[in-house]
Amino acid sequence: MTIDFYNRFIRQNAGIINKICRAYTDTEEDYEDYFQEVCLQLWRSHSFFEDKSAVSTWVYRVALNVCLTYFKQEKKRPKTAALQELSMAATETDTAEVEQLQALYTAIKQLKEIDRAIIILYLEDKSYKEIADILGIKVNHVGVKVNRIKNTLKQLIHG
Known part of the structure; x- marks a missing residue:
């Protein structure tokens, strides 16, 4: 791996890789495996x-x-460990904000795989067109899915 590759593809996009890997893993070990495999x-x-x-x-x-x-391969294997708390590096010590983020990520983990991908991209402020391009779906389908996912997340978080 060259420095140029690392700087252009990994370092500049580490936040993207981090968020996606976190959304599909429950343990730190799994997160590290996913991150390494993406790289x-x-x-x-x-x-x-x-x-x-x-x-x-x-x-x-x-x-x-x-x-x-x-994630699809992991779903086929029996679970051996309990769901761990989401470990996030919070820049602020506001526990209410951290709890809200944890609740959001816990709810996101309950979504279908494609819905997770859509909402992660949406939360990254990607336009519907960018989301459609990344996922290979139609733009109007993204809009419909985002609204449905928002409603589902509200129900999961607030009951």
Whole structure:
């Protein structure tokens, strides 16, 4: 792995990789495995990146594909560990805000795989068009899904 590759694909997009991996894992060990696998897949396929889209769009697509693949494989295996608390690095010590974020991520983890991907991208302030491009779906479908996901999250969080 070269410094140029690391700086362009990993370092500049670590936040994207981090958020996607966190949304599909329950333990720190799984998160580290997913993060490492995403980086490996980026390395393996970076020569195919043609600069036709933003690097971040490509990174989202690779990260989501890796996480969805691993997540589907994990669902087939029996659970051996209890769900751990979401470990997030909060910049503020406001416990109410941290609790709200934990509740949000806990609710997001209860969504279907594709819905998780859509809401993560939405929370990253991606436009409906960008979300559609990343996921390979139609723009109007993204809008419908986002509204349904918001309602589902409200129900999951507030009962």
